[in-house]
Amino acid sequence: MKRSFLTDDHEMFRKSLRKFLEKEAYPFYNQWEEDRMIPRSFWTKMGKQGFLCPDLDEKYGGSGVDWGFSAVINEELERVGSGLVGVGLHNDIVVPYITGYGTEEQKQHWLPKCVTGEIITAIAMTEPGTGSDLANIKTTAVLDGDHYIVNGQKTFITNGIQSDLVIIAAKTDLNAVPKHKGVSLFVVERGAPGFSRGRKLDKVGLHCQDTAELIFEDCRIPRENLLGEEGKGFIYLMEKLQQERLVVAIAAQAAAEEMFRVTLDYVKSREAFGRPVSQFQNTQFKMAEIATEIEMGRVFLDSLITDHMAGENIVTKVSMAKWKLTDMAKKIAAECMQLHGGYGYMEEYEIARRYRDIPVASIYAGTNEIMKVIIAKNLGL
Template identity: 45%
Template sequence: MIPRVLFDHEHEEFRNTVRRFLAEECTPLHEQWEEDRVVPRAIWRRAGELGMLNATTPEAYGGLGLDRRLTMIAVEEVARAGLSGLVGFNVHDICAGYFINFATEAQKQQWLPKMAGGEVISAVAMTEPNTGSDLQAVKTRAVLDGDEYVINGAKTFISNGTNCDVVIVVAKTGNSGKGAADISLILVEADRVGLTKSKPLRKVGQHAQDTTMLFFEDCRVPKENVLGGVPGQGFYQLMKELAWERLSIGILSMAASQAVLEQTIDYTRGRTVFGKPIIDFQNSRFKLADLKAEIAIGQTYVDRCMELCLEHTLSPEAAAAAKLWCTELYSRVVDQCLQLHGGNGYMLEYPVARHYLDSRINRIYGGANDIMRELVARSL
């Protein structure tokens, strides 16, 4: 297959560091984290020490000041290891992007250094109980009262919701009726009076990735907590960062697909049926060959999108296409690989079963795939 050219020796050294950390300090404990429905904060701090959090944060704010290839490696290795509880690292990185690109100097100084070190965990609160991918229709409202905004509303499916120390909240601050012009992003400290977190939500998969509802009841924050200091910029800020979020989901999906394929090839070599290994049946080999070809194609597209991202020329349509195609492929790979495992594929001791539970959400979060189709269709 076509070799990847995105990474140099230093990138691969970082990959080895991440891989060791995940194997030695995360994989043995992940099942307990799934029981607890949360990843311990100590793991976040350790990841910060290793440079896994916010590699793109400038050195002046405690980061490494590097490009997104290190973030890509971290996403890939977490996905390959099947550690869905650590998907929150990716959310944290996305939040850092909002701070780096749009925050005031004071906001950057306050939050970015601690985020880079894993001392502060961040979340972004977009989705509401009755509002999904239509962000202009949010009901959460922030009303200016003197020098403070008073926030009321509810958010759901908030990744890092249990652990988070700061939340980037999508709220309406205007009354123009023009939709996008009324949206702002507001920084809310998790210990603010009026902000309440639910217990971790019980999900089909990704059990260790803490996900909660957030409730705002007359929650007061200084008006200076508007991201960037100017209200009405939230929708623009969201649209600028969503392309990376969607590409990162594509990156995760491709790495996880490759891992599942490799695990299934190993399984079919060792498992015998009618006196010979499963892989010796032509039907099995052809299915695996099809999946290998599709994964190679998807990886090539994702890597090209990453090159465009590094050049700051990645279009929303290209990112949407990556998210759409790669997540659909991930589900197909898992389904076919589970079938090749037979009954063992339905047992959680086999990685493919965990992927079966964890993969489905990728076609929903970051914008449901039918919304991705609509975004791609706009470019027709």
């Protein structure tokens, strides 16, 4: 199927990236899962080959290409495994906050090292008692001379252990009305006094992706590490969530396509009652249903990527895509595991890993229930 936003340059880039991943990622991915960590050396290799933040301006070390190249990166990383989600978060979720709201001095200071992989980034919004309700976060930042003093705790932070630079949301005005006007964003660097890592969280899936708790105890952050204007943090977060949710939708679609591919190969080769499993009508119907869902998802997703690259507002449709495609991927994971029979429950088969990796996509970047709230609100309900 010809894809609307892809050019020959994108396809050449994909071939180069795939060749790189076949050498540097696929052979080691199972070991990374066992180690519960992706080595920093992989990040620097990605940077050296131009696979980190390619859409950044050349003056910051990027390639200055369109966002279609980032879409290709997210697809190919997901085909390796969902645990590589932290790279997409770095490229397309965290770094855009710096490019969008940072001062020129901040950009010059941090962005070049984000491109090389010397700096790994994270974003810390979620707290132990606060998920999607960002207006009610408890972390505070109080100005004290040339520093802000930050106190609070964050959890479920992707890249939490390895991150060198973390964008955090904190309350700078506890009395703001409405409450969201009291939220500001700050950049916290590794080694900041009072900043520590808590547990590396033991997740059901995404084993190689380091997820952690972050702790701020009278953490001193230089005043110049305020990102954008004080009190506008909530607005900044809302403005950037469109791309974050699109990244999640891209990963869900790619995962669904990958699960279909491995299952198609399996049912063709596996025999039962003297013939391939693929010859049974139930298998054929299930595979036909999955193929149809995937095809419809791909067409919708590609139209969204095209519109996003054109600068259009796709908040409603991207909310639809985020919930629908992640929900679809969960259902496909269950169907494909069933079609693998007992082998689908064995760790050496890829479908088992996919089955445990996929469900969280319907939770992070805003739960699917929140997506439906957004859709309903924008429908005028």
